[in-house]
Amino acid sequence: MSGTLYGLGIGPGDPDLITLKALKIMQAAPVIAYPAPVGKPSLARSIVETHLPGNQLEIKIDTPMVPGKFPANDVYDQYSEEIAKELELGKDVAVLCEGDPFFFGSFMYIYARLSERFKTVVVPGVSSxxxxxxxxxxxxxxxxxxxxxxxxxxxxxxxxxxxxxxxxxxxxxxxxxxxxxxxxxxxxxxxxxxxxxxxxxxxxxxxxxxxxxxxxxxxxxxxxxxxxxxxxxx
Incomplete structure (x- = not known):
């Protein structure tokens, strides 16, 4: 049985503005994924860092934040398949998204590629x-x-x-x-x-x-x- 794909809105930056629902899912998921500019730390991960249990597999989605190259379809193709492999093993994957996943949120590009293949739950967040x-x-x-x-x-x-x-x-x-x-x-x-x-x-x-x-x-x-x-x- 495949795992569930979660798109978690984690709020605009204050770690206390993550919802209880997103927090519970994030801490329970064996795998978390999050976007990051190429060669730089992930803002999404830094927001929730104090809430992480420390025993999860982490997938860093290295994304080029360059005008004219975002969204980078090849990047989302690659990382969607990496996430899919974990889902196929029966593991839930929580993808972190600053603000709200469907309000200018990067999770939508993962959602577009995987939501028809796997059970997907989107948790809204406080938008910036x-x-x-x-x-x-x-x-x-x-x-x-x-x-x-x-x-x-x-x-x-x-x-x-x-x-x-x-x-x-x-x-x-x-x-x-x-x-x-x-x-x-x-x-x-x-x-x-x-x-x-x-x-x-x-x-x-x-x-x-x-x-x-x-x-x-x-x-x-x-x-x-x-x-x-x-x-x-x-």
């Missing part, structure tokens, strides 16, 4: 988007507000168009696109209602009004939160 709103102290929607989640790599014209059509926005994957996004929000007159956050819920978290963020680029794990009314309850 919602965690960021709470850390900043900015309610992001009320009543009939329309919320857009926008990836910062979009062209300026498309970002501007989509921002004009919503009441509030969470702009993710800011990184090297920070200046572009800041300029777009400035053009739309939204800068004074926007907040910048990086490494949400982690020890090195930083929060500031967007107008005070006078730098040229940001870390990959950063985002900008904006509500057109400034405060959602207005």
């Amino acid at each position: 988007a919602m965690a960021s709103c709470c850390q900043i102290g900015v309610p992001i929607t009320s009543r009939d507000d329309v919320l857009s989640v926008l990836p910062a790599p979009l062209p300026s014209e498309e970002l501007m168009s989509r921002l004009q059509q919503c009441d509030a926005a969470i702009i993710m994957k800011v990184g090297r696109h920070f200046t572009k996004v800041r300029d777009v929000l400035g053009t739309l007159g939204l800068s004074e209602n926007a907040f910048y956050i990086e490494h949400a819920t982690m020890d090195n978290q930083k929060i500031m009004p967007l107008d005070e963020a006078q730098f040229e680029k940001a870390p990959y794990f950063s985002m900008i939160i904006v509500h057109k009314r400034g405060e959602a309850w207005k």
Whole structure:
């Protein structure tokens, strides 16, 4: 009998924000797998490190985080088969995913390759988007507000168009696109209602009004939160 494939959302960074369900599954699974940039430590593993029992087989999914090469289909093909071998031996495999597995989560690429072959259970997690709103102290929607989640790599014209059509926005994957996004929000007159956050819920978290963020680029794990009314309850 084959093992079960688990996709575990482990939250945005604070080890205490993993759900009880994900924690129980992760600690019981004989095999865990997690993504990591090639040649660098895994953020996903570091989040849960204090919760690991220490007796599990670990599969590190080395992934090239290079624009134009992600998702790396050959990498996910290779590691999906490595995970499949463990499942075929009857072992459960828990794949760790920062935030939520189906919200820009890397687990979806494993899911696409294995969910039809093996029993699969996906456990939702606290997303970085919602965690960021709470850390900043900015309610992001009320009543009939329309919320857009926008990836910062979009062209300026498309970002501007989509921002004009919503009441509030969470702009993710800011990184090297920070200046572009800041300029777009400035053009739309939204800068004074926007907040910048990086490494949400982690020890090195930083929060500031967007107008005070006078730098040229940001870390990959950063985002900008904006509500057109400034405060959602207005």
